[in-house]
Amino acid sequence: MPHEEPLRVAVDLVILTLRDRQLSVLLVQRDEEPHRGRWALPGGFVTAQEDLEEAAQRVLADEASLGSQTVYLEQVRTFGKPDRDPRGRVVSVAFMALGANLPEPQRGEAVADARWWAVQDLGEIQLAFDHATVLEAAIDRARSKLEYTTLAVTFLEPEFTISQLRGVYEDVWGVTLDAGNFHRKATRSPGFIEEVGTRAHLTGGRPARLYRAGDGTSLNPPLMRQG
Structure with a gap:
């Protein structure tokens, strides 16, 4: 019988936030082979005592310096091409x-540097392993879920204005939305947002109403990128 290469399981994290109105991802610069010196997504192998989400939470704490309570975490998909990792068979x-x-990251083990990158600035960067494909899949998932779920509020502080909520959609999608149309759709979607009862004192205009996340998880009707 042919020798079967042992299979290892890893987790990779696509950590996204908005910085200066740009969709940004946290990358680490590898300090060891393979791909030493290249930028990569934070990740690590799953230990025998962990389930997948526990491993992801550990990577958040160790490589990204983020607590489990600071982010919304969701599994995207599995990547398992046989040659994706030169160290062997890794899914x-x-x-x-x-x-x-989200705060500035601190360097974890085997990491030369860690920082936020604007997604739009990554065109010339060759990421390690198949992480460009992983990143693309996660961004596509996030952009799609903004259409039919309340996920946009995870990019905001607990209290926010409608213009700040609209800014999330514009910055993640890379589009400009009609303010009045967006306001109407967002405030009429059951369970999406609710008024706090106070106003934000912004400079250059009258105070804007403050909102917080509602108790819903889906948008009906959805907020589509087109039409």
Whole structure:
């Protein structure tokens, strides 16, 4: 019988936030082979005592310096091409983690550097392994879920204005939305947002109403990118 190469399972995290109105992802610069010196998604192998989400939470704490309470975490998909990792047969489960105003990361083990990158600035960067494909899949998932779920509020502080909520959609989708049309759709979607009862004192205009996340998880009707 042919020798069967042992299979290892890893998790990779696509950690997204908005910084200076740009969709940004946290990347680490590898300090060891393979792909030493290249930028990569935070990740690590799953230990025998962990389930997948526990491993993802550990990577959040160790490589991204983020607590489990600061982000929304969701499994995206599994990547398992035989040649995706030169160290051997590695199957990776990708998670996306979304949060508001996430802090500067600290370097973990085997990491030369860690910082936020604007997604639009990654065109010339060759990421390690198949992480460009992993990143694309997670961003596509996040953009799609903004259409039919209340996920946009995870990019915001607990209290926000309608213009700040609209800004999330514009920044994640890379589009400009009609303010009046967006306001009407967002406030009429059951369970999406609810008024706090106070106003934000913004400069240059009258105070704007403050909202917070409602108790819903889906948008009906959805907020579509087109039409």
